[in-house]
Structures are given as C-alpha cells and as structure tokens.
Amino acid sequence: MNNSAIRNWLGYATLALMVAALFMVFDYVPPEAEQGIAQLIFYFHVPLAWVAFASFGLVAIAGIFYLWLGDQLWDDLGYAAAETGMVFCTLMIVAGSIWAKPIWGTWWTWDSRLTTTFILWLMYGGYLMLRASADDTPQTARFGAVLGIVAVLDVPIVIASVRLWRTIHPAVLVTKQGGHGLEDPRMVATLLVCVAAFTLLWVWLLMLRFNQLLTRSRMGALAVRIAFASAAVAGGK
Amino acid sequence: MSAPVVETHSLAKTYGLAPVLREVDLRMLAGTGAFIIGGNGAGKSTLLRMLAGLEAPSGGRALIFGQDTRRLAARYRRRIGVMAHESFLYPMLTARENLEFYAELFSLADPRASAELWLGRVGLAEVADARVRTFSRGMEQRLSAARAMLADPALLLVDEPFASLDHDGAEIVASLLRGAIERGASVIATAHAVPEIDGVEFAVFEISRGLLLPLVHKEEVRRGRIRSLLGR
Amino acid sequence: MSGFAAVLRKDLRLELRSGESTLALLALSMLVLVVLVFALDAARVRSVDAAAGALWVAMVFAGMLGANRALLAERDNGAIRGLLLSPLDPATLYAAKLAAAFIFMAVAEVGAVILMVLFFNLDFDGSTVRLAPILILGAIGFSALATLLSAITGRTRGGDMLLPILAVPIFVPALIAGVKASAAALAGAPFSTMGDWLKIMIAFDVLFVTAGYLLFEYVIGQD
Numbered sequence: 001m002n003n004s005a006i007r008n009w010l011g012y013a014t015l016a017l018m019v020a021a022l023f024m025v026f027d028y029v030p031p032e033a034e035q036g037i038a039q040l041i042f043y044f045h046v047p048l049a050w051v052a053f054a055s056f057g058l059v060a061i062a063g064i065f066y067l068w069l070g071d072q073l074w075d076d077l078g079y080a081a082a083e084t085g086m087v088f089c090t091l092m093i094v095a096g097s098i099w100a101k102p103i104w105g106t107w108w109t110w111d112s113r114l115t116t117t118f119i120l121w122l123m124y125g126g127y128l129m130l131r132a133s134a135d136d137t138p139q140t141a142r143f144g145a146v147l148g149i150v151a152v153l154d155v156p157i158v159i160a161s162v163r164l165w166r167t168i169h170p171a172v173l174v175t176k177q178g179g180h181g182l183e184d185p186r187m188v189a190t191l192l193v194c195v196a197a198f199t200l201l202w203v204w205l206l207m208l209r210f211n212q213l214l215t216r217s218r219m220g221a222l223a224v225r226i227a228f229a230s231a232a233v234a235g236g237k
Numbered sequence: 238m239s240a241p242v243v244e245t246h247s248l249a250k251t252y253g254l255a256p257v258l259r260e261v262d263l264r265m266l267a268g269t270g271a272f273i274i275g276g277n278g279a280g281k282s283t284l285l286r287m288l289a290g291l292e293a294p295s296g297g298r299a300l301i302f303g304q305d306t307r308r309l310a311a312r313y314r315r316r317i318g319v320m321a322h323e324s325f326l327y328p329m330l331t332a333r334e335n336l337e338f339y340a341e342l343f344s345l346a347d348p349r350a351s352a353e354l355w356l357g358r359v360g361l362a363e364v365a366d367a368r369v370r371t372f373s374r375g376m377e378q379r380l381s382a383a384r385a386m387l388a389d390p391a392l393l394l395v396d397e398p399f400a401s402l403d404h405d406g407a408e409i410v411a412s413l414l415r416g417a418i419e420r421g422a423s424v425i426a427t428a429h430a431v432p433e434i435d436g437v438e439f440a441v442f443e444i445s446r447g448l449l450l451p452l453v454h455k456e457e458v459r460r461g462r463i464r465s466l467l468g469r
Numbered sequence: 470m471s472g473f474a475a476v477l478r479k480d481l482r483l484e485l486r487s488g489e490s491t492l493a494l495l496a497l498s499m500l501v502l503v504v505l506v507f508a509l510d511a512a513r514v515r516s517v518d519a520a521a522g523a524l525w526v527a528m529v530f531a532g533m534l535g536a537n538r539a540l541l542a543e544r545d546n547g548a549i550r551g552l553l554l555s556p557l558d559p560a561t562l563y564a565a566k567l568a569a570a571f572i573f574m575a576v577a578e579v580g581a582v583i584l585m586v587l588f589f590n591l592d593f594d595g596s597t598v599r600l601a602p603i604l605i606l607g608a609i610g611f612s613a614l615a616t617l618l619s620a621i622t623g624r625t626r627g628g629d630m631l632l633p634i635l636a637v638p639i640f641v642p643a644l645i646a647g648v649k650a651s652a653a654a655l656a657g658a659p660f661s662t663m664g665d666w667l668k669i670m671i672a673f674d675v676l677f678v679t680a681g682y683l684l685f686e687y688v689i690g691q692d
Contacts, residue, residue: 146688
C-alpha cells in the first residue's frame, strides 16, 4: 500500500469514528446530572487537550531528530505538527470557553487547565510566527527545532506552577476532574471513542500536511539539482 | 608527501536556484599560496566562507587539516586566521583592546605583547589606543590583518586583502602574506585581479561560471605574463 | 575558561563605554514602574501584591532589553563571525552572554526595588533584603531564556518584537513563582513558606541554563 492509499484509509476511518463519536455524544450517553447538557463538551474537550499536547510533544521530538540527523524531513514533520496542533489547541480553548459560559457564567476563567492551555496556545503561536517571519533555510529550521524543544521542556513547569497558583487562589469554580467520577460505563465508552476519533483526526490531518511540506522540500531539492545540471550543460565540465 | 591542508571534493553552493559554485576540487599543501580571482558575485567570498566553516555547502565537502569544515573542533580553529570584508572588530574598543581580546580568545601566552607586536607590524602603533570607530577603512583593514595573523595561523583565508588599501598598506599586507608562506603557512586569498607579490610563488585560479579553474602555472606569474592573459 | 572571562570583560567594557544608551535603557525599565503606579493606583493603599507585580513587570522588561543588547554588540562589523571562527566554544559564548545579560538585569533590579519601595509606600527593611535571592533566581532564569531566544530573534524579520512573544509564555511559570514569592517576602513571610515557589524557580533556572548551554551552538551558527 502506498502512502496516499494509507492516507485515504485513515481518512475513511476518521470519518467513521467521528460519526460514531457524534452519535454517542448526542444520542447515547446520558448528560451528567449536575451540569446538564453543556457537560457534553467534556467529551470533546478532553480529546482535544490530549491531541494539542501530543502534537506539541511531536514538534519537540521532531526538533531533536532534526538537530541530530539534519534531514529536512524532520523539520517538515515538526512544522506540520505545530500547525495541526495549533488548530486543535485553538479548538480546545474555544470549547473551554463555550463550556464556561453556561456553567460559570463567564466566557473565560483562569482555572489551571484553561490557563495551561492558553500558555500552550501562545507557545504554538510564537513558533508559527517565528517560522513565518524567517526565510525557508536550514537555519530557520534549526531555530524552530530549538524553540520547540525549549517550549516543551517548559510545559511541565508551567503545569506545576499554574496548579500551585490556582490551589492558593481557586478560580470561580473548580473544574470537574475528567476521568474520575465517570460512574456510568456509557460515559467511559463515549470518552474512549471520542479520544480515538480525535486522535485519528489529528493523525490524518498531520499526515496530509506533512506530506505537503515533504513534497515541497523534495521538489525544492530537485529544482536545485536541475539547476546544477543545466549549469553543467551550459557552462561545460 | 604530506597531507593537504585544504581539500575540497565537488564542493557546490546554490543560493535559491542559482548555482554559484559547482564541482570545486581544490588541494593545497602547507607552505603554498593560492589566489582566486573572479568578478563581483563570482563566488569567491562564498568559497572562502565555506572553507572557513561559516557557510554549509549545498553539495560536496571541504576539509581543513583533514577535518570537515562543518564540524571544525576548537583546536583546528585555533590554527586558522580569516580576513573578510567585515573586519570583525569592535568600533568602540581601541585597536589594542581589539587585538588583546582576540589574543585571549586564541589562548596566546602574552596577549599584551602579541598585540603590541602586531600593532607595530601593521603600522598602527601610534593609534594603538584610539577607538576603531575613528579609523579609516584602510586602517581598519590593516588591523583586521593583524587580528587574522595574530595567532600565527597555519592557514590564512583572506578575502580581497588589498581592497581599500593605499600603496603602503598594500605593501604591508603583501609582506605579511609572504612572511606567512615563508613560515610554512598556507594562504588562500581572493582578488579581482592578480596582484604582484615579489618573492613568493603562488597558484592562481579563476572562478568562472561557478567552476574553479587553474588559470596559469605559477612560473608564468613570476614572469609577468599574467597581465596580458588577464587583459580582456 | 579564559574565553568566558575575555568575552564578559569585553562586553562590560563596551557597556560602560556606551554610556548614555545603557542609562537610557535602565531608565526605560524604571519608567514602566511609573506607568504601573498610575495604572494600578495602588499608591493609596499599601499593597504588596501590586508592588511585587509591578516590580516583576519592570524586571522582565529590563531583562529583554539586556539580553538583546548582549548579542547586539556582535552585529557591528560581523564580530559574531570573528567569535565563531575563533577557538571559542559556542557554549562558553552563551555563558558569557548570559552573565552579561544577568548583570544588566541585576543592576536594573536594584533600581526597580528602590523605586518600588518608594512608589508603593513600603519600607526599606528586612523584607526588602529577602527579595534578593528571589530576584536573583528570576534574573538568572530570564537571562538564560532570553539570551538563547535573542540569538534566534536577532536574525529574523521583526526580531525585536518577536523576543517578548517567544519569551513571555515560556517564562510564565517563573513569573508566577517570582511574583508570589516576592509578595510573600514583602509581607514578611519567612522563606520556609515559599518553598514550593522557590523550587519552581530553581527548577526553571537549572533547566534553561542547561538547555541554553547545550542548544546555543545550533542557533548561533551563521548559515
């Protein structure tokens, strides 16, 4: 099976899982008694969170490999992961805001998880701004790699400090802990399906974008080789 | 047969889609000098930067003292002196302070003495304690030469060493280059046209359409035939 | 490590010679405090939280200016290439630049603390002195981060604006810890109560000085 066939299958699988997830969230699982129907956002919020952080981790890992091996492929992967991750991080913040309004009455609250996500979003934004404001050279790729590594190293400290910050001054209302207190097995099942669906969606989008960037890099390398060849033909030797 | 000081294998460089240098093969032994000539934008400075390890090649490799220029260890960098269009000098420091700084970076035993010595050699002893900001271009160039040769390098890479120099300045730099070769160092220099340096033989190459080609045999340089050959 | 001493000495010498611009930058960081006094209108009431917050804003501002300047000196005449071509280890260069940025930030901090006490109606007593280790930890961490990042932003378009965009989110944990610890110190609390915050700051410092030391060679190359 070649690459585009794999991507197509991935796309179909994503579609199927997404449909299943939507069905389960809106038709199958019972909403939690306390928070009502708004609580259903939780089934999107949690998988979005996992994907946003995982993508960020991938940016850093790709960065390490790029610095170590120097192959443009790793930079393309990192850049694709940053763009994809930014999408999911933005969705997560939006979802968090939509959740906050009916539950807490405000569009935003500095609870520990939303704050950490916001910081992550800013780091993503910084990475993308850096790549956008510099030319497409190996040095820029190195910059991106270093930034990605540095930012990821920071994430655990961000989580720890924000949690400590919020313990001392709790936010308006404490966020419902995800994963604990899911009494109904239907809730667990729905959550798992949603996580799987969003993960697949992430992988699929990532592969699409990665393939685009990779193709672009390879075309660039090919163009350089053609330039050399035609110079050789024109100029002798 | 000693190992070459500088060696390149199919060295190539593109800027975007324009190949600036291609299939450059060069071998230089110790105690030899080479001039690379070419017009503006021919790629002379690019070649020198790649040899110095400041720029990565698009293809092929360059070796100095047998080491890949992209990963040159500190102990090899200690033996290389580079003179470029930029002087690498700090305008707000004095000439002496600049040289002492570089002497310290290159771990010379007595930075003060080395700085003093070289200031004399390039004829800047009187302005030793003036800030480089006040220098003319020619004076800065001479100080840059002193900076490059301060640590008695085994390899000198000089980009257009005689640019912006008056006759006296050019004489000074020429004699410094000659002295370096006589001491067994290798010199690779670039220029627009081959200058006259008495008393030393050097090979001459030309960069033309991205290729490095030997221009003339060194004997012909001494006999002055180079002028007519270059007279296009 | 003679290279470290040589570079640091050279940077300090250049800093002293540039005279007015150094003072101007220090003054700029102090002006931030003035803005905050009026913006927060906290001068009426003794507020250690407002004071600590304002202090850290001024510090971060000064830190960014300091880190930028540390690498700016190498742009004249391509001096950075002179450094790269020398036997100097990029990691040693990082250490020297970090030290220079730290010194600039430390000097700014002293001025900022004095002004903070004056503007926010606090006292010059033991609580002020207890700020010192907290501010030092903060300065080390921020200088380490900003020195590494300014090597990146210095070489991109819109670089000066990009440095705060990259640095601030990453610095947030140390910022939170620093402000909280500073406010506690100003309120007279002993160090034992700030243990967690200090641990966070120390962890941040260790992490970023190490990361900078190891990664600087990848961002300082001239390709």
